[in-house]
Amino acid sequence: MTSQPIVKLEQVSKVFEQGKVSVRAVADFSLDISPGEFTVLSGPSGSGKTTILNMIGALDVPTSGRIFLEGRELATLGRGELSRLRRDRIGFVFQAYNLISVLTAFENAEFVLALQDVPVSERKEKVMAVLSEVGMADLAHRRPDELSGGQQQRIAIARAVAAEPAIVLADEPTANVDSAAADASLDLMQQLNRSKGVTFLFSTHDQRVMDRANRLVRLRDGRLEEDLR
Amino acid sequence: MRIHTMACRSLRRNLRRSLITAFSIGFGVFLAVTFTASGDYSYTNMIETSAVMGLGHVTLQPVGYNDSPSLSMELAEAEMFHRELTAIPGVEAARARIAGQAMFGAGAKSVGGAFMAIDPDQETPAYNLLTRSITQGALFDSDDERGVLVGERMAKKLKLRLGKKLIITVTDKNGEIASELTRVRGIFRTGEHSVDSSLVLLPLTMVRKLLRYGSDSATYVSVYLEDHRQATEMVNYLRTRWGQKDVEILPWQKTQGELAGLVAVDRLFNYLLQLLVGLVIAAGIMNTMLMSVLERKRELGIMMAIGMRPGQVVGLVLAESFWLAVVGLGIGVLITAPWFYYMAVYGIDFTSLMSDEYSAGGVVVEPVMKFRLYRESAAAIIGVVFTLTIAAGIYPAIRAGRIPPVDSIKEI
Numbered sequence: 001m002t003s004q005p006i007v008k009l010e011q012v013s014k015v016f017e018q019g020k021v022s023v024r025a026v027a028d029f030s031l032d033i034s035p036g037e038f039t040v041l042s043g044p045s046g047s048g049k050t051t052i053l054n055m056i057g058a059l060d061v062p063t064s065g066r067i068f069l070e071g072r073e074l075a076t077l078g079r080g081e082l083s084r085l086r087r088d089r090i091g092f093v094f095q096a097y098n099l100i101s102v103l104t105a106f107e108n109a110e111f112v113l114a115l116q117d118v119p120v121s122e123r124k125e126k127v128m129a130v131l132s133e134v135g136m137a138d139l140a141h142r143r144p145d146e147l148s149g150g151q152q153q154r155i156a157i158a159r160a161v162a163a164e165p166a167i168v169l170a171d172e173p174t175a176n177v178d179s180a181a182a183d184a185s186l187d188l189m190q191q192l193n194r195s196k197g198v199t200f201l202f203s204t205h206d207q208r209v210m211d212r213a214n215r216l217v218r219l220r221d222g223r224l225e226e227d228l229r
Numbered sequence: 230m231r232i233h234t235m236a237c238r239s240l241r242r243n244l245r246r247s248l249i250t251a252f253s254i255g256f257g258v259f260l261a262v263t264f265t266a267s268g269d270y271s272y273t274n275m276i277e278t279s280a281v282m283g284l285g286h287v288t289l290q291p292v293g294y295n296d297s298p299s300l301s302m303e304l305a306e307a308e309m310f311h312r313e314l315t316a317i318p319g320v321e322a323a324r325a326r327i328a329g330q331a332m333f334g335a336g337a338k339s340v341g342g343a344f345m346a347i348d349p350d351q352e353t354p355a356y357n358l359l360t361r362s363i364t365q366g367a368l369f370d371s372d373d374e375r376g377v378l379v380g381e382r383m384a385k386k387l388k389l390r391l392g393k394k395l396i397i398t399v400t401d402k403n404g405e406i407a408s409e410l411t412r413v414r415g416i417f418r419t420g421e422h423s424v425d426s427s428l429v430l431l432p433l434t435m436v437r438k439l440l441r442y443g444s445d446s447a448t449y450v451s452v453y454l455e456d457h458r459q460a461t462e463m464v465n466y467l468r469t470r471w472g473q474k475d476v477e478i479l480p481w482q483k484t485q486g487e488l489a490g491l492v493a494v495d496r497l498f499n500y501l502l503q504l505l506v507g508l509v510i511a512a513g514i515m516n517t518m519l520m521s522v523l524e525r526k527r528e529l530g531i532m533m534a535i536g537m538r539p540g541q542v543v544g545l546v547l548a549e550s551f552w553l554a555v556v557g558l559g560i561g562v563l564i565t566a567p568w569f570y571y572m573a574v575y576g577i578d579f580t581s582l583m584s585d586e587y588s589a590g591g592v593v594v595e596p597v598m599k600f601r602l603y604r605e606s607a608a609a610i611i612g613v614v615f616t617l618t619i620a621a622g623i624y625p626a627i628r629a630g631r632i633p634p635v636d637s638i639k640e641i
Binding site for chain 1: 231235238239241242527528531532533534535536537538539541634635638
C-alpha cells in the first residue's frame with residue numbers, strides 16, 4: 001500500500017433538512033483510504049454509513065468539509081466531470097443490485113465500458129474475462145429477472161469492476177441475498193482485492209463482512225467511533 | 230453505447246402501453262393523410278378545371294390586361310409565343326385565344342355575355358373544358374368561320390338550337406361597333422352556371438377579323454404545364470426569356486385570384502385542423518413518455534450514478550420517442566394504405582348530396598371526393614409526425630436527465 005490515499009475526507013459533515021427539522025447524518029468525519037484496502041464502515045442504522053458512501057461516490061455533497069478522490073476535490077468539479085469521475089474511477093455495488101432490467105447480464109457488465117466508448121472487441125474481451133471471474137460467463141445472455149439474487153449480485157460486482165475503477169463502493173452488499181450467496185459474493189470481492197488490488201469500501205452492519213475487513217471503521221451518530229486496522 | 234437497443238427494449242417493457250401510443254400516432258397519420266390527400270386532390274382538381282376553362286396555369290397577356298381587361302388590348306406576337314412555348318420543357322401545351330365581352334342576339338332577344346375565340350385546329354378536349362362538355366352538335370372546324378358553340382343556359386334563354394343564327398356584336402380594338410352573323414354548331418354544358426349562361430365559343434380567325442386584330446394576335450396565350458405547382462418557376466423563367474417584350478406573364482394565382490384565395494384559406498384551415506389533432510396526440514404521447522420516465526426513475530438514476538451523463542439519459546428517452554414515431558408511422562401506413570387505395574381509385578360520390586351544379590371560386594367542383602398525395606405532402610406528414618413525437622418526448626427526457634441519482638438510491 002502507498003501513502004497516497006485514494007479517498008480523503010476532511011472534517012466532513014452532512015445535515016439533512018426535513019421540513020423544519022435539521023438532522024445531522026455525519027459530523028466532522030475524517031478518513032483516508034489507501035489503494036488496495038478492504039475497508040468496512042460499520043455501525044447501526046442511521047449512523048451515516050450510506051451517506052458517507054454517497055458523498056465519496058459523488059452522488060451527494062457534504063454540508064461542510066472537503067472530499068478528495070485521487071487528489072481531486074469533488075466540490076470543484078462540475079456535473080459532467082462528476083459523471084465522468086463516477087464512470088471512470090468509481091465502481092458501485094448496491095444493496096438491491098440495481099441491474100438495468102432491459103439489458104442482459106453481459107450488457108449490464110459492459111454498460112460502464114460502453115459509456116467509456118471502449119472499442120467493441122476490447123469490451124467483449126474484458127467483460128467475458130470479468131464474467132468468468134465472477135462465475136457468470138455461462139449466464140451472460142440472461143436478463144436480470146432470469147437470475148437469482150446471488151447471481152444478480154455477481155453481475156453487479158462484475159459491472160463495478162469491469163472498468164477497473166480506483167475504488168469500489170459497496171453499500172450493504174449482503175443485505176438482500178442468502179448466506180451462501182453473501183459468502184460467495186464476499187469471497188469474490190476479497191479475491192478481486194487480493195489478486196488485482198481492487199480497493200473496496202463497504203458500508204454494512206453484517207458481521208460476516210466485518211470479519212473479512214482489513215480495516216474496520218465504526219460509526220455512531222455520524223461520528224467516527226473507532227478505526228481498527 | 231447501445232442507446233437504441235435500450236430504447237427499443239424499454240418500449241417493449243410495457244408493450245401494451247407502447248402499442249396504444251403507437252396506434253394513436255398511427256391514427257394521427259391516418260387523419261393527416263386523409264386531410265392532406267383530400268386537399269391535394271380537390272385543390273389540384275379545381276386548379277386543373279380552372280386552367281382548362283381558359284387561362285391555363287400560366288398566362289401571357291398584354292401588360293395591364295389582368296387588372297382591366299379590354300378588347301382594345303392585343304397581344305401582338307401570340308402565335309410566336311405559342312410556337313416557342315410548346316418547345317419549352319415542362320410545358321405540355323399552349324393555346325392562343327381571344328376573350329372578351331359581347332352582345333348575343335337571336336330573333337327578337339339579345340343578352341350580354343362573354344366569348345372565347347379558339348383555333349379549332351389547336352384545341353383539344355384535354356385543354357378546353359368547353360369543347361369537352363359538348364352535349365349537342367360538335368366543335369366547328371377550321372373552315373367554318375361562322376360556327377359557334379353556346380352554353381346550354383344561353384341557348385335556352387335565346388331559344389337556340391343547332392343550325393340557328395346568332396348575331397354577335399362587339400366593340401373592336403378601335404372602339405367601333407362590329408357585328409357578325411354566326412350559326413350554332415354545338416351546345417355545351419359545364420355545370421358552372423355563369424359559364425353555361427353567358428359564354429360562347431367562336432372561331433379565332435373570324436374574331437381576329439371582327440376585332441381588326443393582326444393575323445398573329447390574341448388576347449392571351451394559355452400555357453398548360455406538366456405540373457401546376459411549377460407555375461411560379463415557369464413564370465420566372467418566361468419573364469427572363471421574354472423580359473424585353475411587351476407582355477405580362479402571370480401564374481394562375483394572379484389570373485384566378487378568387488380560386489387562389491379559396492385554396493389558400495381552405496389549405497390553412499386544413500393545416501390548422503391537422504395541427505390541433507397533432508397537438509392532442511402529442512399530449513397523449515407526452516403523458517405516456519412521462520409516465521414511463523417516472524416509473525423508471527430509479528433505473529435512470531442508477532444509470533447516472535454509475536456514470537451515464539444527464540445528456541445521455543435525455544438522449545435515451547428521445548431515442549424512445551424516435552422509435553415510437555417509427556412504429557407509429559409503420560402502423561399508420563398499414564392502417565392508411567387500404568383506405569388511401571380505395572379513395573385514390575374509387576373515392577366517395579357525393580352527387581346525391583349536392584345540387585345539380587356545384588362550383589366554388591368560379592370553378593366546377595367534382596362531386597366525388599378522392600385522394601391524391603404529393604411527394605412533398607407525404608414527406609411533410611412524416612416530418613411532422615417525427616417532429617411532434619420527438620417534441621412530445623422532450624419534457625419527459627429533460628425530467629429524466631434531472632433525476633438526482635442519490636434520490637434514486639434512497640428509494641431502494
